[in-house]
Amino acid sequence: DTAVSQTPKYLVTQMGNDKSIKCEQNLGHDTMYWYKQDSKKFLKIMFSYNNKELIINETVPNRFSPKSPDKAHLNLHINSLELGDSAVYFCASSQGGRVYGYTFGSGTRLTVV
Amino acid sequence: GDSVTQMEGPVTLSEEAFLTINCTYTATGYPSLFWYVQYPGEGLQLLLKATKADDKGSNKGFEATYRKETTSFHLEKGSVQVSDSAVYFCALTPTGGGNKLTFGTGTQLKVEL
Numbered sequence: 683d684t685a686v687s688q689t690p691k692y693l694v695t696q697m698g699n700d701k702s703i704k705c706e707q708n709l710g711h712d713t714m715y716w717y718k719q720d721s722k723k724f725l726k727i728m729f730s731y732n733n734k735e736l737i738i739n740e741t742v743p744n745r746f747s748p749k750s751p752d753k754a755h756l757n758l759h760i761n762s763l764e765l766g767d768s769a770v771y772f773c774a775s776s777q778g779g780r781v782y783g784y785t786f787g788s789g790t791r792l793t794v795v
Numbered sequence: 796g797d798s799v800t801q802m803e804g805p806v807t808l809s810e811e812a813f814l815t816i817n818c819t820y821t822a823t824g825y826p827s828l829f830w831y832v833q834y835p836g837e838g839l840q841l842l843l844k845a846t847k848a849d850d851k852g853s854n855k856g857f858e859a860t861y862r863k864e865t866t867s868f869h870l871e872k873g874s875v876q877v878s879d880s881a882v883y884f885c886a887l888t889p890t891g892g893g894n895k896l897t898f899g900t901g902t903q904l905k906v907e908l
Contacts (some may be wrong), residue, residue, distance in 0.1 A: 724898070724901070727867065776894060785841070786831075786840070
């Protein structure tokens with residue numbers, strides 16, 4: 683059973699398009715996250731939701747809009763894609779993250795051409 | 796703000812060599828500290844963690860000790876294998892909740908026969 687699953691694994695799209703990435707966790711965790719990993723492997727948090735409520739929103743362009751229909755799902759919609767959006771996007775979840783850590787999905791590699 | 800500094804890579808070692816990857820942090824209070832590993836083409840896996848000063852995290856032969864006095868959490872392994880080749884990330888979550896995981900820049904390890 684996959685604990686945190688993301689779809690799609692790969693996404694190639696043209697500039698200006700709108701795309702979505704989906705994430706689901708079956709761990710019963712109450713907090714979910716989106717992280718962006720750039721070409722140098724640097725990881726930076728984008729958003730965090732706790733029980734469907736947005737609790738962390740880093741300085742991310744408003745073309746990025748997260749949506750959490752329930753605490754097991756956190757989707758990421760990106761409007762008007764730009765070349766600089768090309769990266770690997772990781773979904774993660776936690777329950778008491780400070781003590782137990784965070785579980786990551788396998789990532790979505792987004793390439794904007 | 797909180798930050799994590801890791802030694803620059805890549806680190807190249809021969810099989811059975813001793814590994815140290817340095818990690819220091821800046822944070823107020825007593826953050827929780829983590830090491831994550833990313834194998835090629837995969838997501839991040841929690842390797843080990845420590846939640847308070849002098850705690851030692853260990854897993855799969857890897858160890859790290861939470862040193863409050865030097866604000867460090869260095870990763871060590873006594874004898875590395877080719878299968879340990881991966882990118883290793885040091886990370887922290889702050890005291891007082893928020894559950895935001897802040898990563899270091901990652902250190903690539905390559906182990907050769």
